[in-house]
Amino acid sequence: MAGVRLTKKDDGILVLSIDRPEALNALNRGIVDEIDEKIDEIEKDSGARCLILHSDKNFAAGADIKAMAECDEEGAKAFAFSPTYNRLAALRIPTVSAIEGYALGGGMELALATDIRIAGEGAKMGFPEVSLGIFPGAGGTIRAPRLIGAAFAKELIFSGEAVTAERALQMGLVNRVVPDDRVFAEAYRLAGKIARRGPVAVRRAKEVIDRGTAMNVESGIELEAAEWAKLFNTRDQKEGMQAFIAKRKPEFENR
Template structure:
């Protein structure tokens, strides 16, 4: 049982392994994920991160550990600080989802930038049936991704979505055959990993920061500052000169 990370070139693959509980998340697993994030942060050669659970992404949180919590105990159990660290990773992240991605598991996927799921995957927020609501970003990130009405429908009814419906409403980027989820995620990650890490970092920061800003004019001004600042980087010079010279760029590894 546990969460581990391995590296394939510039791609970090984080694996959730608790098959006997359908990869349900508990405090121990979240603490291990926290440690994996710290390790990834220290490796400047990483350009993309995949988060994957074999057969099931994560079938929610471990209810047995929460059932008798009081409000203060529930706060200590909260996964949000670690999920926020996943969001704040400077490079793109991909959730590769098989089987169940429910409750805290779906919230973990929402903390990633991109989502790929298998055709038989089931995604949902069943917390309302337990007398609670999503508490690790579900009521915040889902509306921003799919709109308030669709998020409310998912959260208020507790119903699960099929992979096809999740793709239709924009909850996931792509649906593939069940056995091809990790392969598809790796193909996307390897494509990303060929790009400039400096450019990936600034692009991700600009997107996330812009989504938080209420003024489009101010957001576009922020984007322009980020864009122009990149003309001081090695990768900008290498990328543009490689284009002009009709060759593949050799971006800096850092």
């Protein structure tokens, strides 16, 4: 049965998967509502350290066009995925998209709402919306320019063409490209590395990066200095530095 799964792995790693293979894991209102429900679970999980988004064979081949075709303006607003994607982007833990196959339209925007993107060599990514008489409406016109610059974002959005993983890497749309059969393994390896770091420090680093990029340099550095200093009130800072001095692995307590 089609739906969304949230699986718990070792070391506080969670995996969110769309299971709609007959539609290349295309997104519809029901699927996105399920993602929203899973985000509720993730937010409540105090042991969560990193989230991987990975779906078998295809990441998400856009939105369900049949469900949108007859929408009017109000119907389009109700169909919009942005509120859920914003919640995903605002998660305190790091998030990694493991992209196999197609990540198009709303599927690409889903990947953009995560912190890091790893793509398989055969992946195809882009924003085909202009060929349907619309443009990306779930963060694509906002997040893509911030990630890859306005010129590359305009090329992708105006042309509606899908790009290869290698071209996406050149643009900065993805962090790395690996063989197709290694996509999840590479994402899991990276998530494991993140999960073993100081969880309080990682969470606060993500917050400072996200908030700081919306500030001027001086204000951002002030924010960084203040949040950095607060870490010296944490148990994890004491453990991390004491472990380094003693040449042993730290045992972080997430506090």
